[in-house]
Amino acid sequence: MVPLGHYLILSAILFGTGTIGVFLRRNVITVLLSIEVMLNAVNLAFIAFGRTMGSVDGQVIMFFVVTVAAAEAAVGLALVIALFRHRESLNPDMFTSLKW
Amino acid sequence: MGTELLLFYAFGAIAAAASLLVVLQRNPMHSVLLLIVSFCALAGLYIGLEAPFAAVVQIIIYAGAIMVLFLFVVMLLNAHREDEVDVGARPVRGPLRAGAVLAVVLVAELAWALVRAAGTRGGALFAGAGADPAALQSVRTLGNVLFTEYSLAFEVTSILIIVAMIGAVVLAKRES
Amino acid sequence: MLLLIPVLPFLGFLINLTLGRRLAKTVSGGVACLAMFGAFVVSAASVWSLVQMPPAERGVFLEVAPWIESGTLSLPFALRLDPLGSLMILVVTGIGFLIHVYSTAYMREERDSEYARYFSYLNLFAAFMLVLVLGASFPVMFVGWEGVGLCSYLLIGFWFTKTSASDAGKKAFIVNRIGDFGFLLGMFVVWTQFGSLDFQDVARLAGQLPPEATFGTISLATLLLFVGATGKSAQIPLHVWLPDAMEGPTPVSALIHAATMVTAGVYMIGRNAVLFGHAPETLAVVAAIGVATALMAGTIGLVQNDIKRVLAYSTVSQLGLMFVAMGVGAFAAGIFHLYTHAFFKALLFLGSGAVIHALAGEQDIRRMGGLRKELPITYWTFLTGALAISGVPFLSGFFSKDEILWKSFSGGHTFVWGVAVVASLLTAIYMFRLVFLTFHGEPPSAGSGVPAAGASHAVAGNDHDSGGGHLHDAPPAMAIVLVLLAIGSVFAGYIGVPAVIGGSNRIEHFLAPSFAAPGLEPGGEEGASPAEARGEMSHASEPKGEGGHTATGPANEEGDHDTELLLMAFSSGIALAGIGIAVFFFLRRRDAAARTAARFAGLHRLLLNKYYVDEVYDAAIVQPIKRTSDRALWRVVDAGLIDGSVNGAGSLVNGASAILRRLQTGSMRAYALSVFVGVVLILGYYVWR
Numbered sequence: 001m002v003p004l005g006h007y008l009i010l011s012a013i014l015f016g017t018g019t020i021g022v023f024l025r026r027n028v029i030t031v032l033l034s035i036e037v038m039l040n041a042v043n044l045a046f047i048a049f050g051r052t053m054g055s056v057d058g059q060v061i062m063f064f065v066v067t068v069a070a071a072e073a074a075v076g077l078a079l080v081i082a083l084f085r086h087r088e089s090l091n092p093d094m095f096t097s098l099k100w
Numbered sequence: 101m102g103t104e105l106l107l108f109y110a111f112g113a114i115a116a117a118a119s120l121l122v123v124l125q126r127n128p129m130h131s132v133l134l135l136i137v138s139f140c141a142l143a144g145l146y147i148g149l150e151a152p153f154a155a156v157v158q159i160i161i162y163a164g165a166i167m168v169l170f171l172f173v174v175m176l177l178n179a180h181r182e183d184e185v186d187v188g189a190r191p192v193r194g195p196l197r198a199g200a201v202l203a204v205v206l207v208a209e210l211a212w213a214l215v216r217a218a219g220t221r222g223g224a225l226f227a228g229a230g231a232d233p234a235a236l237q238s239v240r241t242l243g244n245v246l247f248t249e250y251s252l253a254f255e256v257t258s259i260l261i262i263v264a265m266i267g268a269v270v271l272a273k274r275e276s
Numbered sequence: 277m278l279l280l281i282p283v284l285p286f287l288g289f290l291i292n293l294t295l296g297r298r299l300a301k302t303v304s305g306g307v308a309c310l311a312m313f314g315a316f317v318v319s320a321a322s323v324w325s326l327v328q329m330p331p332a333e334r335g336v337f338l339e340v341a342p343w344i345e346s347g348t349l350s351l352p353f354a355l356r357l358d359p360l361g362s363l364m365i366l367v368v369t370g371i372g373f374l375i376h377v378y379s380t381a382y383m384r385e386e387r388d389s390e391y392a393r394y395f396s397y398l399n400l401f402a403a404f405m406l407v408l409v410l411g412a413s414f415p416v417m418f419v420g421w422e423g424v425g426l427c428s429y430l431l432i433g434f435w436f437t438k439t440s441a442s443d444a445g446k447k448a449f450i451v452n453r454i455g456d457f458g459f460l461l462g463m464f465v466v467w468t469q470f471g472s473l474d475f476q477d478v479a480r481l482a483g484q485l486p487p488e489a490t491f492g493t494i495s496l497a498t499l500l501l502f503v504g505a506t507g508k509s510a511q512i513p514l515h516v517w518l519p520d521a522m523e524g525p526t527p528v529s530a531l532i533h534a535a536t537m538v539t540a541g542v543y544m545i546g547r548n549a550v551l552f553g554h555a556p557e558t559l560a561v562v563a564a565i566g567v568a569t570a571l572m573a574g575t576i577g578l579v580q581n582d583i584k585r586v587l588a589y590s591t592v593s594q595l596g597l598m599f600v601a602m603g604v605g606a607f608a609a610g611i612f613h614l615y616t617h618a619f620f621k622a623l624l625f626l627g628s629g630a631v632i633h634a635l636a637g638e639q640d641i642r643r644m645g646g647l648r649k650e651l652p653i654t655y656w657t658f659l660t661g662a663l664a665i666s667g668v669p670f671l672s673g674f675f676s677k678d679e680i681l682w683k684s685f686s687g688g689h690t691f692v693w694g695v696a697v698v699a700s701l702l703t704a705i706y707m708f709r710l711v712f713l714t715f716h717g718e719p720p721s722a723g724s725g726v727p728a729a730g731a732s733h734a735v736a737g738n739d740h741d742s743g744g745g746h747l748h749d750a751p752p753a754m755a756i757v758l759v760l761l762a763i764g765s766v767f768a769g770y771i772g773v774p775a776v777i778g779g780s781n782r783i784e785h786f787l788a789p790s791f792a793a794p795g796l797e798p799g800g801e802e803g804a805s806p807a808e809a810r811g812e813m814s815h816a817s818e819p820k821g822e823g824g825h826t827a828t829g830p831a832n833e834e835g836d837h838d839t840e841l842l843l844m845a846f847s848s849g850i851a852l853a854g855i856g857i858a859v860f861f862f863l864r865r866r867d868a869a870a871r872t873a874a875r876f877a878g879l880h881r882l883l884l885n886k887y888y889v890d891e892v893y894d895a896a897i898v899q900p901i902k903r904t905s906d907r908a909l910w911r912v913v914d915a916g917l918i919d920g921s922v923n924g925a926g927s928l929v930n931g932a933s934a935i936l937r938r939l940q941t942g943s944m945r946a947y948a949l950s951v952f953v954g955v956v957l958i959l960g961y962y963v964w965r
Contacts, residue, residue: 002108002148009211010112010145014119016207021123022948029128029174033135036166037119040142043158051149056241059154060250063242066161067257071264073166077173078271084177085274092944099942202949206956213963 007048014041028080028090032073039069107148115141132170139163153239278322278338278355281365282406284314288399296392304388305380308395312376312402316369323362334359334789337412344415351473356412360546360611360790363783364409367618371535372402374757378626379527381753382633394434394525401427405536409543414463414473417544421459421508424537425452431532432524444520451517455507462500466551469493479550483792487554498551498558502565505541509595511569516890518592522584526629529584534591534621539614542598549607549791563603563684567695570596572887574702578709579873579883582639583628586710590665591621593699597680600696606683607791608784612772613676615783619768620664620673623761627658630750630758631714641710646719651749655715657758662711664765666704667851669844672769678847679774682840697850704854712862774840 014037021034043062050058080090087094118138125131139162146155246254288311296304326334336357344351357365376398383394401424408420426449433445467473470481482494505511510518510533521533532538545552545562552559570593577589594617601610632639634651648655664673677700684693750758772783861869873880882888 002104006108006112007145007149010116012207012210013116015210016204017116017119017123019202019206019952023945025123027128029170029177030123030125030131033122033128033131033170036135036162037122037138040139040162043154044142044145047146047149047151047154051151056245059151059242060245062151062154063157063246064253064257066157067261070161070166071260073169074268075264075271077169078268080173081177081272090177095944096942099940202952202956206952206959209956209959209963213959 004048004052008045011041011045026091028092031092032076036069039065104148111141111144128174132167132174136163136167153242277318278336278357278410279340280318281315281410282403284311285399286403287311289396289403292392292396292399296396297389299392301384301388301391304392304395308399309373309376309380311399312369312373316373319365319369322357323366326357326362331789351413351415353416354412355410357410358790359786361409363611363615364543365406367615368402368405368409368536371618371622372531374760375527375531375622378754378757381751382527382629383525397427397430401532408540412474414466418459421540422456424540425449428532428537431528432521434524441523444523448517448521451514452507455504455514458500459504462497462504465493465497465500469497475547482551482554485554487556491557494551495555495557498555499561501544502558502562505544506565509538509541510592511565511596511599512572515569515592516893519585519588522588526625526632530622530625534625535618538591538595542602542610542614545602546607546611553605559603559605563600563689563692566596566599566603567692570600570699571695574699576883576886577706578702579880581642583631583641583710583714584639586706587624587628590703593703597677597696597699600684600692601680604684604687604689604692606680608787609679609683611787612783613680616672616676616769619761619764620661623657623661623758623765626758627654627661630654630754634748641713644714645717648715653749653755653758657762659711660762661765662707666707666854667700667847669848672765675769675772678844679772681847682843685843700847701850701854704851705858708855708858709862712858716863
């Protein structure tokens with residue numbers, strides 16, 4: 001049997017990786033991908049905990065997370081397209097006109 | 101026992117490495133493909149966790165639909181290359197470095213917290229006998245629970261999807 | 277019924293206020309005069325019914341409405357009529373009515389709306405004065421007190437487009453206000469001491485106490501009330517507003533600043549005779565200030581060249597004499613002089629008004645002369661008034677003034693008596709100087725500004741600007757009033773003929789109950805008072821005020837009689853001497869006057885400039901206040917502190933937001949970072965636990 005802790009540490013590593021991606025990348029699409037990575041890390045943790053508690057709730061939550069991630073990806077990419085049309089650039093730092 | 105642990109390490113390593121490469125790749129197309137690899141590894145992990153339905157959902161929806169969508173957009177926007185320097189972009193170094201450092205901190209924190217939480221449960225890593233029969237009928241159980249206990253969340257999610265659909269269409273429309 | 281007395285003039289005020297500008301002059305003037313006449317009729321009827329009552333019970337009380345009810349404090353709006361009040365309301369309504377009639381002719385050249393405004397103010401004044409006089413308690417009297425001050429301001433500054441007039445109005449109001457502050461403080465002390473503000477209650481309670489030996493609460497209260505009286509009645513040190521008040525129309529000067537408003541202070545002391553009687557220290561102050569004012573004003577009046585100013589200073593001087601009477605405890609004598617003074621002073625003012633009217637605005641007596649032939653009615657009535665005020669025997673002024681002098685002398689206040697005699701001498705001199713310079717002698721040459729006969733009448737302006745005018749005597753409305761007042765000046769005094777020459781001094785007996793402490797019956801009607809009973813029996817020459825006099829035995833009566841007769845002869849002689857001096861200097865040998873003035877040039881200048889009192893006030897009080905207001909209060913407090921803190925709050929917010937808004941960098945990653953930091957911190961917190 002694999003100890004729960006292992007799964008959790010893996011989940012933590014994946015989450016951290018995703019976070020680094022959000023901050024470090026200069027391409028909006030890659031940023032969105034990093035967010036997907038983070039979501040997956042969370043899914044893993046949920047399933048692991050669900051298994052530990054012997055209930056199916058973990059999977060239910062994972063199911064909903066996936067659904068939401070799908071919706072979010074769709075809308076996010078639509079936004080990216082709209083932004084690209086505007087500025088011809090995929091660099092998130094280009095879009096800073098809402099500053100003071 | 102040993103096999104499971106071995107398989108875990110294998111899939112885990114693949115998932116971690118693929119994710120890291122996703123973050124580090126220069127070409128977005130490569131990032132997307134690597135992410136698909138990561139998802140597959142995670143699906144394997146789910147099977148190991150006796151959640152086959154979750155694994156299949158992961159492959160079909162995540163890897164199959166969402167990543168394809170990403171690919172569409174990448175190719176649509178011709179984002180093969182990442183622009184190194186954009187004229188007019190404000191280099192935001194502060195948040196970058198701070199974020200990276202914090203990410204490491206977070207990982208450490210999470211790991212420590214989660215392990216401790218797992219440890220305090222007295223090492224009961226995997227629940228008792230009722231686990232295996234439940235897993236075999238996981239889809240049935242899942243469906244049951246989904247449409248009784250969580251039926252409201254289910255319906256709300258369907259609304260969410262519709263809204264997202266409409267939103268995506270509206271946002272991506274060409275202004276005519 | 278009592279309520280009608282102040283209400284009728286108030287109705288006149290309301291009518292003229294609202295409809296006045298659309299009414300013809302005859303109507304608005306008629307309404308005002310009718311209101312006054314109605315008030316006079318009601319007053320006469322009320323007094324008549326009062327007189328029908330037995331002397332011990334002469335009092336009518338009317339509670340109009342509850343006014344201030346707060347806890348144990350109950351101040352109803354109540355009126356009371358007693359002998360003192362009855363005399364006052366007859367004076368106010370009677371002479372007020374005559375002056376209203378006079379004004380209908382005098383103010384005829386104003387526009388319709390201005391005419392109506394004048395009469396509305398005049399009626400309002402009468403209403404307030406009647407409230408003052410009929411008030412049964414301090415607060416009600418104070419309502420009237422303040423009200424007449426307001427009307428005085430409105431009427432002095434009637435021609436407000438003229439700067440000097442509006443300045444004079446403001447000066448009157450502000451100086452009055454200072455006095456009113458003293459009055460208010462006095463009221464508070466009375467309340468604290470006696471727990472009631474009703475005049476009868478206060479008198480009853482005060483009557484039960486012994487007179488104060490030293491300066492105590494009663495002395496404090498009465499002194500503060502007297503401060504109010506100095507403001508209202510133009511005594512030192514608050515006399516400065518009255519000469520300036522001559523900027524108002526002459527009938528206003530006659531009514532307000534001669535016959536009625538300025539006498540409010542004297543009346544107030546009379547109303548509180550018992551209270552003042554228990555504060556000998558205050559009475560001494562009252563007498564001292566009264567006589568000092570009488571003397572000072574008399575000296576100033578001697579050299580003034582404006583006909584109205586001379587009369588103004590004369591008023592101040594006569595008021596001083598009234599206060600002397602109050603100060604020596606001769607309350608009835610003071611009120612008696614108030615009553616006779618109303619007649620002849622109003623007459624003199626209205627006469628001067630006729631002169632000014634005829635000369636189309638000229639007021640400088642150096643440019644007058646020889647008007648005796650041109651304005652006969654005016655001359656003879658004016659002369660009557662001058663004789664009365666000088667104290668020529670058997671005219672009204674003689675009786676009242678002599679009563680005051682006798683009471684001062686017999687009360688032992690010889691110094692006061694002496695100074696009062698000098699003041700009387702001065703009165704005779706300056707009055708007849710006025711008569712001779714105005715009416716006798718030759719008219720000055722054409723170059724000095726007297727208009728030639730036949731030129732057109734001047735239009736409205738300040739008391740008729742000089743410009744052209746033809747010499748005509750007073751029009752009928754004015755002439756009749758002058759004659760009536762002249763008759764009054766002669767005969768009004770006969771109600772106070774002292775016993776020593778055969779009269780019964782009816783007025784003193786009539787007024788006596790008002791000055792005595794009421795009996796032990798609570799509120800309302802006057803009870804029998806021991807002092808009043810004594811008064812009925814003893815000779816008329818005993819005062820009823822608590823001046824420390826007791827009824828002397830019959831043995832001393834003869835001696836007193838002789839002294840009184842002697843003094844009467846003496847004061848008559850003084851009056852005639854004064855007239856004689858005036859004859860010498862201003863009728864026979866005018867150059868002698870000029871030479872004397874030149875010889876005592878410094879003194880002359882001092883008197884001409886009213887002892888520089890106004891200048892002293894300006895330098896000592898007005899300028900420092902102005903400077904403080906400007907430098908400290910305005911610059912530091914208002915602009916610096918208040919504006920600074922308000923603006924400072926604004927700029928503080930501005931500065932803070934300038935710093936805070938930098939959070940909004942527009943960079944998505946920075947926002948993500950802040951979310952992330954929050955997550956880490958919260959997680960860390962739970963890890964810690």
